[in-house]
Amino acid sequence: MHWLRHRGSTVLDRVRNPAYTGDNRCLPCTGVNAVFAVALAGVVAWAGSPLLGAVSLAASAAVIGLRGYLIPGTPTLTQRYLPSRAMAYFEHGSAQTALDSHPEPADVSDRDRDNVLVEHGVLVPCDGGADLCLTDAVRRAWTDALDAIGADVDAALSESALVDAESSEFVVDESAGDFAVSVDGAHAGRWPSREAFLADAAGAVALASELPGWHGLSSRTRGIALGELRLFLDRCPTCGGDPDFQRRTEATCCRTRPVTTMRCADCDASFVEVVGA
Template identity: 90%
Template sequence: MAYFEHGPEQAAVDSHPESADVTDGDRDNVLVENGVLVPCDGGADFCLTDAVRRAWTDALDAIDADVDTALSESALVDAESSEFAVDESAGDFAVSVDGAHAGRWPSREAFLADAAGSVALADELPGWHGLSSRTRGISLGELRLFLDRCPTCGGEPDFQHRTEETCCRTRTVTTMRCADCDASFVEVVGA
């Protein structure tokens, strides 16, 4: 019944609990509180700072769409390259270490963007690696919204909106995809 939205909601299991030194406020505003995102357009929006944009672009160039390099440079997954496995069979990009789930992204390109973002944020934010993996993941997902080129084909990310109807409700789905290769970066389901 929950599958058809008529039963109790199923609680998600949080496999990455917050470390004791990160507060809820810190988790929600890591990029803003640390000056990675700054108000722009008269305060109506947020923009990525030039320094972080350069660091992110440099990291994307250094990784050069290579998954092994991305994993070793970014510290997104705490393992040697011989210990992890990549699975793209379900239409997304999943990484496991010794058979245990380590992370999942909507595409290889989203993973590469996050890996480069992690490198850039580690350079710009002291204590980046001291944050929990959950907090870093949320921050990288937010950072991905500011991606200006696809890590594999160089195409421009584009936002698209669609309406989906189920037996029980109508909802809006917003996606960010590469205009050239259709790689998925973000998908947000609204009410």
């Protein structure tokens, strides 16, 4: 019996396509083919019998499992015709903002959705109107807050009010490569790095002192504003390095897309990552 199992395994290995299975499996392609397989089984069951439909579905599932797709030319067809939003969902799940610690309440007004940094003069036109720059007052307040907080996470949490809880209740998790905060076991916030969190904490302190009504804004709007403010960071909060923008092209199973990142090379800290469509 051992030789029979070995022979069966060898046959499966010959049929299996490693380019589109295992770690290389394209989830959008698999999803499209699964929908097609179910539709095909439905047609077979309607035209023939439920048993034939079940056999068709089982055969299609086996082909998708071993080959990665059922429809010839699937990777090209998926890249060409599947909407970018659908592919992004398969690749990363539902879209997230730069700072996801501030869920938007139901009563957020249109005013809350405006760019509050521009509206309140935190960002002003510069270079002849071709760009936006931080005002000197906000830059000084942000720098002072960065100096005061340093790399002290507890101080950052307690002084910034980024998370509505006592500092003794915070739990920080960096095991996944980012910086996550939870309170009593519930997710409260996530940043791309400890350095990004410290930058936002200092930014919250600065905006609270320089922007009227900061704490009256929705938590969602404050989160977006801090993510935008982070783009103007001129030094890393932990090592003092210079954050730099980098652009690259990222290849996925079904497409290529531009990715813009803001990182500190000296301490390998990520501040912003924007993935194009």
